[in-house]
Amino acid sequence: EAQVTQNPRYLITVTGKKLTVTCSQNMNHEYMSWYRQDPGLGLRQIYYSMNVEVTDKGDVPEGYKVSRKEKRNFPLILESPSPNQTSLYFCASSLRATSTDTQYFGPGTRLTVL
Amino acid sequence: AQSVTQLGSHVSVSEGALVLLRCNYSSSVPPYLFWYVQYPNQGLQLLLKYTSAATLVKGINGFEAEFKKSETSFHLTKPSAHMSDAAEYFCAVSFSGSARQLTFGSGTQLTVLP
Numbered sequence: 001e002a003q004v005t006q007n008p009r010y011l012i013t014v015t016g017k018k019l020t021v022t023c024s025q026n027m028n029h030e031y032m033s034w035y036r037q038d039p040g041l042g043l044r045q046i047y048y049s050m051n052v053e054v055t056d057k058g059d060v061p062e063g064y065k066v067s068r069k070e071k072r073n074f075p076l077i078l079e080s081p082s083p084n085q086t087s088l089y090f091c092a093s094s095l096r097a098t099s100t101d102t103q104y105f106g107p108g109t110r111l112t113v114l
Numbered sequence: 115a116q117s118v119t120q121l122g123s124h125v126s127v128s129e130g131a132l133v134l135l136r137c138n139y140s141s142s143v144p145p146y147l148f149w150y151v152q153y154p155n156q157g158l159q160l161l162l163k164y165t166s167a168a169t170l171v172k173g174i175n176g177f178e179a180e181f182k183k184s185e186t187s188f189h190l191t192k193p194s195a196h197m198s199d200a201a202e203y204f205c206a207v208s209f210s211g212s213a214r215q216l217t218f219g220s221g222t223q224l225t226v227l228p
Contacts, residue, residue: 004157035218040123042204042218043158090157099146099208100165103216105157 002027004106006091012112013081021076021109023091029104031097032074033058034066036087037108043090049074050097081113116141118207120219128227133177133192135222137205140186147188148206148216149179158204164188175199200226 004025013019025032033048035058045058049068063085065077074093078085089109094101121136139145146165150158162173169181179190188205205219 040220042120042220043216044218045216092158100163102160102163103158105150105159107157108155 002104004091004093004104006089006106006109008109009107010110012114014114015082016080019078019081019111021078021089021091021111023074023076023106024072025074025091025093025104026072027093027095027104028071029093029095030071031094031101031103032068033092033103034064034074034076035090035092036060037090038087046076046089081111083113085111086113087111116145116207116209116217118205118217118219120203120205120222122222123220124223124225126225126227127195129197130194133190133195133199133224135190135203135205135224137179137188137190137219138186139188139205139207141207141209143209146208147179147181148208149173149177149188149190150204150206150218152202152204152221154201161190161203195224195226197226197228200224 007022030051034046035043037043044060046064047066049055091106092103094103117140119138148163149161151161152158162171164171164181172178177192203222206216
């Protein structure tokens, strides 16, 4: 089944404890991105990747890192999480990095930073 | 800069009634427009998209939207609401040549009353 998977789905952690949220897609998509969803703000893009080893900042990149060593994986790293990073995170992918391509979303990771 | 405004963070309709969710965009160049739906505890799913072909776009589950350049609008409609339509709906915009792809509106929560 074609899908985007994220792990973990739920995570509660404490301030400053490094964490990684994994994202994997099995559709051979070139483009991958991370969003955070906050009430009343919709989804905001954190980072995106147009292909392997090509990443760039989105609208809210502060406090996050990403890497794209393989085409299928795009982990999101929080080196020193803070409470303002408590949010619902979505990974998404699309076949190409074009404006009309449909993005496919993972199920989300709900992160709470205490 | 491009932006999307969704009028009404919460909309309630009776089962069988018309669904109308409003979306207006701001752009100096021709946009591509999308509607996504998010069911509880799930990721986003594409309902429909406008990519400069026909201005009236039909999507899944009986939804459609009309691109009106003069009004800078892309409102989502469905003639008859069903209980299963209860979800959060997001309008999004992208532009040709934009590697960042989607900019999302803040979302509209649709409640369907029996």
